[in-house]
Amino acid sequence: MRERSIIVWLLLGAALVLVLNLPSPIEERGKAAIREFLAPLQEVVTRITQGSRQWVDAVRTLGEMAVANQHMQEELTKLRSEIRYLEGLEQENAELREQLDFMQRPDRTLIPAEIIGRDISGWWQTVRIGKGIGHGVEAGMAVVTPDGLVGRTLNASIGTADIKLISDSMSQVSAWLPRSGSHGIVSGGGLSLQGVPLLTMRFINKDTEIRMGDEVLTAGLGGIFPRGILIGYVETVQRDDTGLYQRAELVPAADLGRFNYGFVVAESHDPVDLLLRGPNGGRQP
Amino acid sequence: MNALVMLSLTILAALLQAVIPSFPRLGQANIPALAAIVVYYALARDRRDLITVAILAGLIQDGMGLIPFGYSPVAFGVMGVLISKCKELVFVHELLTHMLFGILMAVGSTLILYILLTSTNLIDLRASQALHRVAGSALLGAVATPILFRGCAHLDRMMGLVESTDSPWQEIR
Numbered sequence: 369m370r371e372r373s374i375i376v377w378l379l380l381g382a383a384l385v386l387v388l389n390l391p392s393p394i395e396e397r398g399k400a401a402i403r404e405f406l407a408p409l410q411e412v413v414t415r416i417t418q419g420s421r422q423w424v425d426a427v428r429t430l431g432e433m434a435v436a437n438q439h440m441q442e443e444l445t446k447l448r449s450e451i452r453y454l455e456g457l458e459q460e461n462a463e464l465r466e467q468l469d470f471m472q473r474p475d476r477t478l479i480p481a482e483i484i485g486r487d488i489s490g491w492w493q494t495v496r497i498g499k500g501i502g503h504g505v506e507a508g509m510a511v512v513t514p515d516g517l518v519g520r521t522l523n524a525s526i527g528t529a530d531i532k533l534i535s536d537s538m539s540q541v542s543a544w545l546p547r548s549g550s551h552g553i554v555s556g557g558g559l560s561l562q563g564v565p566l567l568t569m570r571f572i573n574k575d576t577e578i579r580m581g582d583e584v585l586t587a588g589l590g591g592i593f594p595r596g597i598l599i600g601y602v603e604t605v606q607r608d609d610t611g612l613y614q615r616a617e618l619v620p621a622a623d624l625g626r627f628n629y630g631f632v633v634a635e636s637h638d639p640v641d642l643l644l645r646g647p648n649g650g651r652q653p
Numbered sequence: 654m655n656a657l658v659m660l661s662l663t664i665l666a667a668l669l670q671a672v673i674p675s676f677p678r679l680g681q682a683n684i685p686a687l688a689a690i691v692v693y694y695a696l697a698r699d700r701r702d703l704i705t706v707a708i709l710a711g712l713i714q715d716g717m718g719l720i721p722f723g724y725s726p727v728a729f730g731v732m733g734v735l736i737s738k739c740k741e742l743v744f745v746h747e748l749l750t751h752m753l754f755g756i757l758m759a760v761g762s763t764l765i766l767y768i769l770l771t772s773t774n775l776i777d778l779r780a781s782q783a784l785h786r787v788a789g790s791a792l793l794g795a796v797a798t799p800i801l802f803r804g805c806a807h808l809d810r811m812m813g814l815v816e817s818t819d820s821p822w823q824e825i826r
Contacts, residue, residue, distance in 0.1 A: 380704065384730075388723035395722050402716025406667065413668050488667065489718040489725075490675040490683035490786075491766070491776050522719070530719065537777045558782075563677040 400525035403496070407528045411484040411498055418628060476594065477634035478512075479504055483627065484528070493519075493536035493558065493565070497630065500524045508592050510633040516598035516621030517541070517586060518630050529632070534599065535565035535624050542589040543569055543599055550576035551587055554599055554618065563625060567600055567618040574614055578605045584618055594633060658812050659694075659706055662805055666690045667713045679789025680782060687714050688758045688794065689801035691729045695736040696745050696754065697806065707733045720766070721773070728765040732758045748799050755798025759790040 390398070426433075481497035499505050501524050511518045511531050519533040532539055539556040550573045557566030569584055582602040588595025600618035608615045666686035675681040687710040694706040711726030736754050743750050767783050770776045778786070 384723060384727065387726070388721075390722055398722060399716045402713060406664065406713075406717060409664065409668055410671055413672050417672055485671045485717075486674055487718055488671045488683065488714060489720055489766070490681050491770060491778075492719050494719060538775075559675075559677040559681055561678050 396523060399523070403525050403528050407484060407496075407498065410496070411482075414484050477504070478631040479634055481505070481511075481529075481630055481632055483630065492538070493533040493556065493624075494522070495519075495531050495533065497529050497531060497632070498527065499632065500527045500529050502526045504634050505529045505632050510586075510593045510597065511630045512597055512633060513622045513627050513630050515623065516600065517593065518622050518624065518627065520592050521632060531630070533565070533624050535559065535567060535620065541593055541599060542587040543584050544587040545569075545572070545576070545578065545582050545602075546585055547582050548576045548578065550578075552613075552616075554584065559625075565620050565624040567620055569602075569616040569618055570608065570613065572614040572616060574607065574612060576614065578602055578614065578616055580604070584616075654812055655702070655814060658808060658814060659702070659709065662690050662808065663687065663706060663710050663713055666710070666801065667717060670714075671717060676789060676793070679792060680784075680786030682759075682763070682786050682789035682793055684797050685755070685759045685762070685790060685794050686797060686801060687711075687725075688729065688732075688762050689755060689798040690805065691733045692736060692751070692754050692758045692798050693802045693805040695733045696740050696750070696802075697809075700734075700737060703733050703737055704730065719775070720770070721775070724766060724769045725762075727769070728762040731765060732761040735761070751799040751802045752795045755794035755796075756791045757794075758798070759794025760787055763787050763790040 429436075479499055481499040481503075483495050484498045485496040487494040497505070497511075505521060505524050507521055507523050507529075509521045511520060517534055519531045519536070519539065522530045522532050524530075533556065534541055534554065535556040535558065537556050537558050541554045542551070543554040544551045552569045552572040554567055554569045557568055560566055572578065580602055584599045584602065586593040586595055586597040586599060598621045600620040602616045603619050604617045606615055607613075666689065670683055670686040673684045675683045691703070691707050691710055694703045698706075707729040708726045711724075711729045712722065714720065714725040714729075715722050736758060739754075743753075763786060767776075767778070767786075771778065
């Protein structure tokens, strides 16, 4: 009996060592299978909880809805006129680019995706969307909401993909301040005690003048995040410990804690890079 | 039937854990629903069922998140076996027992995962943040484990895996 018990424990130990040292592709396939199996259930449960939350919110803010509707109508009219104006500009821009012999910018496809769950372990700032390889989503694509940058896709199965949020402590995005033209790196800092996502922009030139409320956009370096997506706004600025750079605390533009929908940017070519390369891949003079 | 109940409980716990957001004031700790299921099997079932559920719960937790395969089964397995070794020394059916073992499981599994994840550079968490998280997990473990323990016992009775009695804390089998 004792010998049998030892054999069982040895087998268990061997199996564990095997699982811990699984080759990456096999591990990914195993994880994808579990995700695919549980995704429909997860989606149903998330829809129910979201639906009930929205219903409670709707009842609570019934009085404010008429006012909000009025504001949205006004904004819709304004945005429609802006679209008409921008269409004219886009056409003019395309003509000018053609005259200058620049490469055409590739169209970015935005794949809409619903959030079906958040990180089960709580160690990371991630969410799961209900779109995957089957819908054109791959690892390493930027994810945005109408308000701004949210994160990037990490791994994708047929019908799901995980998104690492920009507030994750292992997340880094190359960024720039359009008002001053200074560059830096935006790192995530997790959540504050109040549940507010923390973002810090580091390595900003120490001589750059930064004002509170300055916009921070993606710089487009690194090949994942397209240039020009709004990350957030500067809240506070201070000199970093070395004294060589400045550091700015940011308020994220997108509501990282509560968003229910996002868009995966399927084409993430860097327009600046394309501009420099020109039609034959060489630099423009 | 036993395997079906085991699988259902684990999946339900995983869904519960995935739907309820983490608590920033508690160091971003999550409700340790899967850990609570392992505590239930450690106290109420034999070693074979415990190991099976620890591996199953661990693989589901790892599969649904970014933790590499095998880390959570190690954490749940080690803590589950420790708890099952202590069950002869305690009153298995007491609420206080479930709370204490819920705390032990949450603290132990969080620490094991923290060590494994930091040693492989998968997370960047300061020691103070880790301690905050451990304390948060302990609190959530103390609250969640007795509730889920009761739920598991109820389901087992409904499925006829245990004889129905007046006591909701009756030992299984």
